[in-house]
Amino acid sequence: MSTVQNASNTTAPTQFVETSNETYAYRRFGSGTEHPLVCLQHFTGTLDNWDPAVTDALALGREVILFESAGLGRSTGKVPDTIAGMAKHAFAFLDGLGVASCDVLGFSLGGMIAQQMAQDRPSIFRRMILVGTAPRGGEDIMHLDKPSLAKYLGDPKLQGYAVLQKIFFAPTESSQKAGAAFIKRLSQRVEDREPISGSAVAQAQLAAFRDWEKFTGERFADLKDILHPTLVLNGIYDEMIPVQNSYWLSANLPNAVLLTYPDSGHGSLFQFHESFARQAAAFLAADSEAAPY
Amino acid sequence: MSTVQNASNTTAPTQFVETSNETYAYRRFGSGTEHPLVCLQHFTGTLDNWDPAVTDALALGREVILFESAGLGRSTGKVPDTIAGMAKHAFAFLDGLGVASCDVLGFSLGGMIAQQMAQDRPSIFRRMILVGTAPRGGEDIMHLDKPSLAKYLGDPKLQGYAVLQKIFFAPTESSQKAGAAFIKRLSQRVEDREPISGSAVAQAQLAAFRDWEKFTGERFADLKDILHPTLVLNGIYDEMIPVQNSYWLSANLPNAVLLTYPDSGHGSLFQFHESFARQAAAFLAADSEAAPY
Numbered sequence: 284m285s286t287v288q289n290a291s292n293t294t295a296p297t298q299f300v301e302t303s304n305e306t307y308a309y310r311r312f313g314s315g316t317e318h319p320l321v322c323l324q325h326f327t328g329t330l331d332n333w334d335p336a337v338t339d340a341l342a343l344g345r346e347v348i349l350f351e352s353a354g355l356g357r358s359t360g361k362v363p364d365t366i367a368g369m370a371k372h373a374f375a376f377l378d379g380l381g382v383a384s385c386d387v388l389g390f391s392l393g394g395m396i397a398q399q400m401a402q403d404r405p406s407i408f409r410r411m412i413l414v415g416t417a418p419r420g421g422e423d424i425m426h427l428d429k430p431s432l433a434k435y436l437g438d439p440k441l442q443g444y445a446v447l448q449k450i451f452f453a454p455t456e457s458s459q460k461a462g463a464a465f466i467k468r469l470s471q472r473v474e475d476r477e478p479i480s481g482s483a484v485a486q487a488q489l490a491a492f493r494d495w496e497k498f499t500g501e502r503f504a505d506l507k508d509i510l511h512p513t514l515v516l517n518g519i520y521d522e523m524i525p526v527q528n529s530y531w532l533s534a535n536l537p538n539a540v541l542l543t544y545p546d547s548g549h550g551s552l553f554q555f556h557e558s559f560a561r562q563a564a565a566f567l568a569a570d571s572e573a574a575p576y
Numbered sequence: 577m578s579t580v581q582n583a584s585n586t587t588a589p590t591q592f593v594e595t596s597n598e599t600y601a602y603r604r605f606g607s608g609t610e611h612p613l614v615c616l617q618h619f620t621g622t623l624d625n626w627d628p629a630v631t632d633a634l635a636l637g638r639e640v641i642l643f644e645s646a647g648l649g650r651s652t653g654k655v656p657d658t659i660a661g662m663a664k665h666a667f668a669f670l671d672g673l674g675v676a677s678c679d680v681l682g683f684s685l686g687g688m689i690a691q692q693m694a695q696d697r698p699s700i701f702r703r704m705i706l707v708g709t710a711p712r713g714g715e716d717i718m719h720l721d722k723p724s725l726a727k728y729l730g731d732p733k734l735q736g737y738a739v740l741q742k743i744f745f746a747p748t749e750s751s752q753k754a755g756a757a758f759i760k761r762l763s764q765r766v767e768d769r770e771p772i773s774g775s776a777v778a779q780a781q782l783a784a785f786r787d788w789e790k791f792t793g794e795r796f797a798d799l800k801d802i803l804h805p806t807l808v809l810n811g812i813y814d815e816m817i818p819v820q821n822s823y824w825l826s827a828n829l830p831n832a833v834l835l836t837y838p839d840s841g842h843g844s845l846f847q848f849h850e851s852f853a854r855q856a857a858a859f860l861a862a863d864s865e866a867a868p869y
Contacts, residue, residue, distance in 0.1 A: 457866075519827050530823055533836055534812050543826055543834040544868050558868035561858075573750075575837050575851035
């Protein structure tokens with residue numbers, strides 16, 4: 284199947300790859316001679332939760348591969364309750380596709396999986412983009428019961444994407460307006476959509492977050508082994524995974540550039556999608572051993 | 577005088593502008609239709625301390641104006657012992673040149689002066705770049721007596737630029753190598769150099785740092801009024817003005833993007849001069865009301 288045709292997450296068909304354990308759903312579009320960019324998704328998100336404004340812009344210069352891990356959408360299997368377990372599925376998927384080395388965009392939960400993969404098999408990634416995520420041993424990772432999130436998650440007047448708009452964007456007029464535009468973009472795909480995640484997905488992934496907050500030995504010492512050029516991005520008003528976690532990531536990863544955006548929350552990459560796509564493309568186009576681009 | 581000719585800080589002649597109070601030394605080079613970029617210098621630095629790798633790259637797309645404040649180099653007058661006093665000299669200089677609105681690159685001490693100017697006369701700046709600096713009420717600003725700095729500043733074997741290499745760059749092989757290259761670039765200018773600053777300059781500027789650490793009322797509340805699109809940059813291992821100050825700046829300025837560089841100290845913009853010039857040029861070329869670029 285041509286990857287240039289339907290080079291948009293609004294229209295790209297969902298594909299499937301069978302491995303020895305599971306069958307994984309994915310979408311693959313765009314073209315380029317560079318490494319493909321594998322995108323690892325956030326809490327309960329499916330392939331349909333990738334903003335086409337981001338994925339399509341990135342697909343102009345490279346192949347973009349959106350991955351649906353086990354137990355999500357139409358992928359078979361069970362959602363693991365550890366990041367390490369999720370990393371194994373991502374490896375099985377990439378091995379199944381025959382991708383030996385790629386770039387990665389890990390958003391939120393996906394950024395944790397990317398860190399785990401970089402430690403388990405460094406050769407899998409050339410360059411890493413970690414957005415709205417946290418190192419092992421980070422703090423305040425996806426505590427949905429805290430007041431600033433619970434007031435939206437427990438509001439019966441908010442349903443579906445309306446909740447996402449509230450919790451992914453800052454409570455300013457400008458950020459909420461960007462959130463509404465984001466929701467509209469997600470809604471453009473009308474056919475071949477993925478099933479929405481249920482509570483079993485959420486429970487397993489939340490268990491993985493609780494485990495990821497624990498650490499043994501020297502805090503953040505494990506990051507010293509991740510030598511990949513890395514771009515870390517966070518919105519300054521992120522209530523789901525606060526920006527402090529990105530400060531720790533960029534201060535302890537030996538080769539990371541940090542970028543923060545104002546007036547934005549967890550979905551900063553979607554709010555400032557033009558800037559993010561430009562920065563990410565420039566970062567991925569660089570071939571230096573050092574992260575600054 | 578043509579500003580295209582000698583469009584380099586290695587060769588641009590030092591010029592002088594007489595105002596009602598003082599005569600200020602400056603250099604002006606480059607060309608472009610955009611706003612000129614005024615550069616405000618670090619502790620004890622003269623016009624000769626601007627890295628041509630940074631200034632010349634930026635001058636490819638715009639006019640660059642390097643300003644020497646009162647009591648520095650060949651500028652007349654006395655160094656003020658407050659940031660507010662230094663801001664007054666910068667206004668007098670720009671008024672003297674007839675520059676009603678410009679972009680600004682404020683490095684270290686210069687970044688504090690830029691913040692003060694943005695508050696005192698918002699129309700003076702279109703976009704701001706603040707590197708290795710701190711908000712009023714910041715912490716650990718230029719404490720030269722702390723062990724990590726004193727060991728170099730008090731080392732009789734280190735003289736002149738050799739000290740600068742140690743304290744502006746991280747104690748890694750790669751950062752020190754970049755520091756040596758920086759020193760070499762500064763040394764390329766052989767004629768028409770400025771007198772080196774003496775202890776009277778240092779004492780007055782250190783007094784200004786001590787005053788800048790003090791605050792009254794709500795900490796960082798004064799930053800809420802600076803609405804200019806701002807790019808904040810810091811090296812992750814900055815011992816002179818630690819990165820925490822840039823976290824505070826970007827978290828409290830309402831319209832700021834933060835960029836941090838790995839493996840670098842106070843002179844991060846000089847260490848990664850190609851990346852910095854590219855990022856700064858992209859930021860300055862943007863015309864959005866929002867900082868992300």
